Amino acid sequence: MKSADTLNMAEEIVKAVREEYDSLNRLNVLILGKTGVGKSTLINKVFNENLAATGVGKPITKNIRPLSKKGFPLTIYDTPGMELSGQNSVDGLIGEVKKLVQKGVMSGSVDEAIHCVWYCISTPSHRIEPTELYFLKSFLSATTTCSIPVILILTQSYSKKDARALIAEIEKEALGVEKIVPVLAQDYELDEDITVKAFGLEELTEVMYELIPTAVKNTFASVQKASVDIKKREAQAVVAKSAKMAAVTGAVPIPFSDAAILVPEQIAMLAKITAIFGIPLQKAAITTILSGMLGTTGTTIAGRSIVTNIIKLIPGAGSIAGGAISAATASALTAALGEAYIAVMVRIVTGELPLAKLSTSEGRKELAAIFSQSLKKKPFKK
Ligand SMILES: Nc1nc2c(ncn2[C@@H]2O[C@H](COP(=O)(O)OP(=O)(O)O)[C@@H](O)[C@H]2O)c(=O)[nH]1
Numbered sequence: 546m547k548s549a550d551t552l553n554m555a556e557e558i559v560k561a562v563r564e565e566y567d568s569l570n571r572l573n574v575l576i577l578g579k580t581g582v583g584k585s586t587l588i589n590k591v592f593n594e595n596l597a598a599t600g601v602g603k604p605i606t607k608n609i610r611p612l613s614k615k616g617f618p619l620t621i622y623d624t625p626g627m628e629l630s631g632q633n634s635v636d637g638l639i640g641e642v643k644k645l646v647q648k649g650v651m652s653g654s655v656d657e658a659i660h661c662v663w664y665c666i667s668t669p670s671h672r673i674e675p676t677e678l679y680f681l682k683s684f685l686s687a688t689t690t691c692s693i694p695v696i697l698i699l700t701q702s703y704s705k706k707d708a709r710a711l712i713a714e715i716e717k718e719a720l721g722v723e724k725i726v727p728v729l730a731q732d733y734e735l736d737e738d739i740t741v742k743a744f745g746l747e748e749l750t751e752v753m754y755e756l757i758p759t760a761v762k763n764t765f766a767s768v769q770k771a772s773v774d775i776k777k778r779e780a781q782a783v784v785a786k787s788a789k790m791a792a793v794t795g796a797v798p799i800p801f802s803d804a805a806i807l808v809p810e811q812i813a814m815l816a817k818i819t820a821i822f823g824i825p826l827q828k829a830a831i832t833t834i835l836s837g838m839l840g841t842t843g844t845t846i847a848g849r850s851i852v853t854n855i856i857k858l859i860p861g862a863g864s865i866a867g868g869a870i871s872a873a874t875a876s877a878l879t880a881a882l883g884e885a886y887i888a889v890m891v892r893i894v895t896g897e898l899p900l901a902k903l904s905t906s907e908g909r910k911e912l913a914a915i916f917s918q919s920l921k922k923k924p925f926k927k
């Protein structure tokens with residue numbers, strides 16, 4: 546193994562991101578709802594990959610079809626042709642769904658279990674039909690023992706008033722669903738000059754994040770795109786942990802010549818953050834980000850130089866240059882690196898800082914500013 550001194554940071558991060566991604570538990574979501582209520586539209590707006598269009602798998606039963614993509618830790622069980630007309634079709638579907646849920650439970654594996662159910666009803670339909678009520682009640686009573694959270698989603702809610710009325714109707718039924726969430730997944734053109742803005746996706750994502758098992762929360766943070774805030778919080782938790790680890794490493798002050806000892810933890814941290822944001826970053830882009838933040842040039846960043854360069858950028862570095870890096874400094878510089886990297890990821894996913902702009906002089910200036918901002922917030926002590 547190469548020593549951390551000469552490691553190519555970007556290369557190691559790319560490798561670690563792949564490992565990180567492969568190590569995520571698979572998240573499985575079952576989406577129920579009649580044809581045309583907006584299931585595919587919703588899937589595309591909530592998740593990172595366009596599964597509804599590209600990830601179509603073979604139907605596993607008459608009504609259930611898995612959507613997934615190689616290397617993407619999410620399976621959606623879609624019900625594309627669900628009709629629920631007549632007792633037979635309802636009972637048939639209940640049977641299929643029960644089987645799918647039981648198979649997951651029996652496997653005893655988190656990768657096989659169904660972690661959340663979305664039941665979609667279209668708000669403009671103004672009602673929940675008796676067959677749907679019957680279906681929901683049977684489904685809920687059959688699955689109470691495996692405690693799978695069911696979110697009732699009122700789709701196509703371009704009228705919030707109608708959505709509120711429908712929620713009141715459904716609440717009367719006391720179904721025992723975890724939550725009823727109205728959404729409009731995509732802007733709706735009501736008339737030539739009236740467009741209703743999409744809403745509710747972030748709330749749906751927050752609700753789901755709270756309800757799913759801890760073992761798949763970081764997968765969900767990574768595969769969803771509707772809430773940047775969830776990504777940010779998840780990434781901040783990673784930084785807090787890494788900063789603590791760095792403090793442990795620096796408990797016996799680290800001589801400058803051994804600065805690279807902090808590097809493996811920092812690689813792991815940056816890889817985890819990259820995976821959470823789900824941005825497919827190549828080696829070159831990562832090099833550009835790191836060198837932009839540190840104000841260095843050249844096509845690689847060696848492990849050791851990342852720590853020494855950060856120290857050089859710390860305001861008043863002279864006073865801490867007592868020949869060794871203290872626990873507080875080790876922790877603070879790791880945290881500053883992590884937080885700056887998060888700030889960059891946020892700007893990339895929101896489109897404020899497009900990937901193409903990173904390597905321009907303007908982009909480099911912005912990266913440097915983000916990093917110096919983050920350094921200022923940290924206490925650097927001897
Ligand atoms: N504007 C707008 N159209 C929607 C929304 N949800 C669904 N639709 C439209 O309703 C139709 C059916 O949606 P689709 O996602 O295919 O429904 P599915 O059969 O349940 O998968 C499509 O023409 C969508 O464009 C929405 O939130 N906003």
Ligand SMILES: [Mg+2]
Nearest residue numbers: 584585586625
């Ligand atoms: Mg569909």
